[in-house]
Amino acid sequence: MNTTLEVCPALSRTDLMAPAVAAALGGWTEPAAARVEVAGIDPALSDTVEFCEAYGVALEDSANCVVVAAKRGGETSYAACVVPATGRADVNGLVRRHLEARKVSFAPMDTVLSATGMEYGGITPVGLPAGWPILVDPAVAAHPKLVVGSGIRGSKLWVPGPLLAGLPGAHVLPGLGVPVA
Numbered sequence: 703m704n705t706t707l708e709v710c711p712a713l714s715r716t717d718l719m720a721p722a723v724a725a726a727l728g729g730w731t732e733p734a735a736a737r738v739e740v741a742g743i744d745p746a747l748s749d750t751v752e753f754c755e756a757y758g759v760a761l762e763d764s765a766n767c768v769v770v771a772a773k774r775g776g777e778t779s780y781a782a783c784v785v786p787a788t789g790r791a792d793v794n795g796l797v798r799r800h801l802e803a804r805k806v807s808f809a810p811m812d813t814v815l816s817a818t819g820m821e822y823g824g825i826t827p828v829g830l831p832a833g834w835p836i837l838v839d840p841a842v843a844a845h846p847k848l849v850v851g852s853g854i855r856g857s858k859l860w861v862p863g864p865l866l867a868g869l870p871g872a873h874v875l876p877g878l879g880v881p882v883a
Contacts, residue, residue, distance in 0.1 A: 706758045707741035709860060715740050720820045720853025722829035730865075737847075738861050745855035748823040750787045753849075753858065761787045764849040765842045765866075767827050768793075769814045769834075772803035780809055780817070781835040784827050784842050784850070784866060785879035792880050797837060800875060819853070826851035826859060827869055836872040839879035843867035 716724035718740045727735050747756045754761050764787035772779050781801055783791035791797060798806040811822055817831055827836045827850065842848065845863035852859045867874050 705741070707743065707858075709739045709741045711736060712738040712740040712859060715742075715857075718742050718852060718854070718857035719859070720818070720824065720826075720829065722819045723826060723853035723859075724829075726829035734865055734868075737865065738859060739847075740852060740857055740859050742857045745823075748851075748855040754787070759849055763845070763847075765839075765845075767825050767850060769809040769818075769825060769830075770797060770801075770806050771809040771813075772798070772801040773805045774803045779803075779834075780814075780831075781837060782825075782827050782830055783837045783839075783878060785839045786841050786845075789839070789879035789881045791837075791839075791878055796875065796877050800837065800873075801835070820851070821854050823855045824851040824853050824857075826853055827866055827872070828859065828861070829853060830871075832870070834871060836866075836869050837875045837878055838863075838867050838869075838872050840874055840876055841879060843874045 747753050767784050769782050785791045793806050843863045847860050847862050849858045
């Protein structure tokens with residue numbers, strides 16, 4: 703993966719991550735954690751398309767994490783969807799059926815930020831609250847190393863897809879990512 707950024711081992715720069723993300727990475731085995739890298743970025747360039755253009759990263763080497771709220775029987779639960787940056791999550795179809803929900807929508811941002819301790823534009827599947835399912839597109843799971851948020855707008859993580867697919871509560875869900883034309 704090419705980039706104009708200076709990328710370094712993530713655990714050497716925990717200041718470039720939200721506390722929950724740094725804590726989660728700190729709990730990984732040494733071989734796994736050593737495969738994750740981080741780089742500081744301009745927070746104004748945190749959105750995926752702007753980030754990729756500014757730092758020479760292909761969209762195909764990036765993934766987005768969105769949090770959804772699933773409602774059923776008066777109860778609301780949350781889940782994360784991790785899809786290639788070239789697509790979007792099939793929230794109203796596959797995600798709704800997988801979560802056995804009556805209705806699924808993007809979770810209110812204030813709820814997500816409060817529950818995760820992360821910043822808008824930096825949400826990542828690493829370090830999410832225990833019990834939240836993490837739905838991972840197979841293309842993300844198979845990618846050798848892709849860019850995801852770090853929990854803050856001022857940096858990005860480079861994480862092997864198999865590590866994302868192995869997160870607690872992760873489910874690789876064929877058909878999750880729908881290509882955007």
